[in-house]
Amino acid sequence: MRRSRSRVNAYDGLVSPKAKVEIAKEHLAKAQEELNGDHRDAVQWTFASLEAAIDALAAEAGIPIDQQHWKRTDAAKQLHQTGVLPSDLSELHSELNFLRKAIFYDGEDIEEAGFSVEDAVVDVEAVVEIASERAS
Amino acid sequence: MTTLTKSWRQPAPTRKGLAALSPPDPELWESRLSQDRKRATANQSEALLRITRAIEDRSRELGADALVLTGSTARNRRTRVSDLDYHVIGGKPDIDRLPSDIDLYSDEPDAFLAKLFRGDDFAHWTLRYGCILFDDGVLRKALNAAIEHDLWPDAERKLRQARRAIGFSRKLATTGDHAALLEVSRGAFSLTARWWLISHDVFPLARDELAQQLVETDQPGLARALEGTIHRRPSAAEIASRLAEADQLTAS
Secondary structure, eight states, X not given: OXXXXXXXXXXXXXXXXXXXXXXXXXXXXXXXXXXXXXXXXXXXXXXXXXXXXXXXXXXHHTOOOTTOHHHHHHXXXXXXXXXXXXXXXXXXXXXXXXXXXXXHHHOOOHHHHTOOXXXXXXXXXXXXXXXXXXXX | OOOOOSOOOOOOSBTTTTTTSOOOOHHHHHHHHHHHHHHHHHTSOHHHXXXXXXXXXXXXXXXXXXXXXXXXXXXXXXXXXXXXXXEEESSOOOOTTOSSOEEEEXXXXXXXXXXXXXXXXXXXXXXXXXXXXXXXXXXXXHHHHHHHTTOOOOHHHHHHHHHHHHHHHHHHTTTTOHHHHHHXXXXXXXXXXXXXXXXXXXXXXXXXXXXXXXXXXXXXXXXXXXXXXXXSOOOHHHHHHHHHHXXXXXXO
């Protein structure tokens, strides 16, 4: 029987929290741009930005991520509980993760899903700003 | 103890695979359910089984009609990047606080049947190759309908999804976010592979089986691209080049 191996990720271990912050900022800028364009792409960029920002903050806090989305969801909760983030974004992370996969693999429309990507972008802006301040 | 005289066999992954099966009567269906549960147990580690049991309990509590373990776990082809995939017919159970990357899709019985008729390949996959953990009869009815109407996934629908995924992956390839690019391009290559296979009357199996199916349908370049993103860590430049090829393939 095959079993899932640990997702130790050598490449991403070499990416510094600062570099992750830069990636988060760039993705966020693309998400903001797509608010006036394709909202499905806005969801993809918002999720990618949030993931990179969580990676940066988690690395600083010593929280292992191992390239697993559910660990980032947990990390978002822990970062709030330890006072790094003012609000708990674990639910937003989880929701964005589901939605971006539904869009990517099923071509689902986000209007049907009843999700405000504008609100999500505002929430992620705050996280990216905090990650940016802590990395500088 | 009941002795089953009829034994379920999975359909061949071909356009005619379902038509070759007899519509399952209750006895044959019972055989499938029994086989599926054994497969589901054999294909999971103890840690994964605990998660599956939790999802089954939560689904039953919600009064779901059926629950199916799908994807690479159902096919015993898990890789280091595999999620745990489920399809529930009925209410969607909470999957929070379960320690794994989980993809759980839920459909009401009518919506599931409608998806089969409009050629949603994921719904077809569930029915053909998923390990059914429980079923109150809705899936047997759906399979009978799929056999009776000779249903097959819609290749055009898959092509639209593949084009869109390739387009987004190509944008991501310019950002320096290698981890995200690897995951998203893997998805784009999978979608392209599934479109190619469906349009060539081959039913796409689990992600780690697609490369072999692609080779058998004369698409070795796409097979290498997909396999690379599952088992290796290709550079961004290599991924971008493979994405350009996939773009060309889906544009032609």
